[in-house]
Amino acid sequence: MGSRMCTWGALAMGIFWSALTLAADTTETAEQKAAAAPPAEAAELKIANRSVIVFRGTLLGETPELRSRRARAVIDEALAGDEDLQVSIDPIQKSYLVLLGYRRAFIVTPQDLEAGKNSVREAAEAAAENLRLVVMENGEARNVRFLLKAAGFSAVATLLFIGLLRAVRFVRRKLLDLIPKVMQRHTHLLQVGHTQIIDMQNLYYLVDRLLWLLYWALVLLFSYQWLSFVLSQFPYTRPWGESLNIHLLQMARYLLDGILGAMPGLAVAVAIFFIARGISDFMRSLLKRMARPGTISWLSHETLQPTTRLTSLAIWLFALAMAYPYLPGAGTEAFKGLSVLIGLMISLGASSVVGQAAAGLILTYSRTLRPGEFVQVGGHEGTVTEMGMFTTTIRTGLGEMLTIPNSMITGSVTKNYSRTVSGEGYVVDTVVTIGYDTPWRQVEAMLLEAARRTEGILANPAPQVFQTALSDFYPEYRLVAQAVPSMPRPRAELLSVLHANIQDVFNEYGVQIMSPHYLGDPQSDKLVPREKWYAAPAKESPDS
CATH class of the missing domain: 2.30.30.60 (SH3 type barrels.)
Structure with missing residues (x-):
């Protein structure tokens, strides 16, 4: 009986192979027609939540969607039986036949290749491996013992997950209770003299926020790992768990690759900044020596500080330009956009600053x-x-x-007023206009007398009087003297005392101070008699 079944099976396989060979002979013609036709929409073959292959080409007039439905029907029928299913592949012309036991599951053609892959065999082997996983998971899904074991592992993982969450919460609470004591014990480290650099309340709030972020980062990581582990225990949800693990590994690999890839450039940038710092310190010392009297005329004590700052700024700007290509992310579009934005802001808003x-x-x-x-x-x-x-x-x-x-x-x-004087001090000047009927020699003498009476005006160099204008009705006299160095407020007082002395001297000699824009001389001189110099509420000082 067994030999008869093998004979009938061999006969059926022979007929099947002949049909496939005939179909393969017409594949090239079908492929040529399919190439001229618009590409069909790809269809994914998914069995028990696991992706097996994505059909992209039309085979013997069957669209990818129809090929996917036929393959799913064959595989579901085979999985419903109790026989031991073996997955294998056989070449047929340019395609590969994927067999599930004695059944044809599907055919992998060159049109099914994903972009960037050139081997049909590799695609067929990958699809066969996915189909083997489907067969294995189908058996596990029917095994009650395996499902109970998976449920037990999931329960243990859940208990461990809850314990880790409680442990993280407990550690966070202990750290929040311990931090104020540590901060109080080391508060002197955050002081300059008797001044607190950072307020303890603000520092505690910052540490609390950092611990809060760390706590939720650990909670999310543990939750992610727990969900991935639990989903991986059951056949139907295992693809979801594997995808979660793959995403996490890809993210970790991406971050690690980014860090390792940025380290050489970052090392070069740090080296450039250290070199710039050394050159800046050397130039500061060199400029300090060159600022000594008799070395360079334009470099003095007044220009040393701005020259040092400008030199350091130029060095650091050059170092930044040299280190910019080596900084992490310098080639990204975000970094380029930020550079353009900063340059635009500077060009539009910094013209007045420059x-x-x-x-x-x-x-x-x-x-x-x-x-x-x-x-x-x-x-x-x-x-x-x-x-x-x-x-x-x-x-x-x-x-x-x-x-x-x-x-x-x-x-x-x-x-x-401080550059034209001989020695220390500054220039004091004032202007009066006296009519032509007063002798100019008398006016000059009175102005010099008022200067001699003013305390703070130097006798050497002696004050001078200049006739700076001969106007229509009066000449203009300018008294120029040199005063001793003083603060701005005493200088204002000095001018006030000088003006008062000028009025007193002119009153003593009977000369009125006025600009005679008039039609005729006044009937009486505009003078202040000496006896009225201290009219109420003014009081005569003992020195007067």
């Missing part, structure tokens, strides 16, 4: 102003207290602090 910085450099190296000098800029008068890259600060005689843009200083006339 202008101010250029004006600051001009003021620094032209030495128009220096801290401590008394100057007049655009109608503002005072002592220069600070010169920055973008602005200059001036303190007026009234105690006001003026912040003037450097571009305004370079674009206007600047009067420096």
